[in-house]
Amino acid sequence: MDVKHIKDYLSWLYYQYLLITCSYVLEPWEQSIFNTVLLTAIAMMIYSSYVFIPIHIQLAMDFFSGIVGGQHESTVALMS
Template structure:
């Protein structure tokens, strides 16, 4: 893919973003505020998913393994 086509594709994607969010009717300073808020919200959602989803998956696996008769892991180390 050459650079010109890639540049046109990115421009088309940005135009689609403007159309979908209806931000093409905003003034430039309003667009920057809107984009900043949107980027902040997306970043917080991604961070929260990165931090909390593995914890919830682990807890769900422990719960379902205990329902199926799995062994519980001991939190106390066995000392000999």
Template sequence: MAFKTLTEYLAWLYYQYLLCTGIYVLEPWEKSIFNSILLLVMAMVAYTSYVFVPIHVRLALQFFSGVFGGQTESAVTLMS
């Protein structure tokens, strides 16, 4: 499938989005509400991932390093 311009490709992607979600049957004001809620949820997921995932990854690494015999932070500071 050859696209002449970027706008044609983006229009095709938007059309695919409409077909896959089934919102092509909605009225324009219903589409805007649906898209707004979807955008809001995606923004909240991205923000939550940015804030909380690094904390959980750090805690998991600390836990598994202790379980599998890694040195704790206090032992490292005593050696320095």
């Protein structure tokens, strides 16, 4: 790919971002605040997903394996 083509494509993507968020009508200082809040919210969602989704999946697997019939083995050895 050509470097100029990549630069044009990235500028087109940025223009689309401005149109979708309607932030092209904001002043530069308002745009920076808007972008900061947006990036912070996205970063918090990614972090929360990384931390909490595996825990919820593990709890759901434990719950459904108990319903389906998978019985937990006892940790106490049977004495005869």
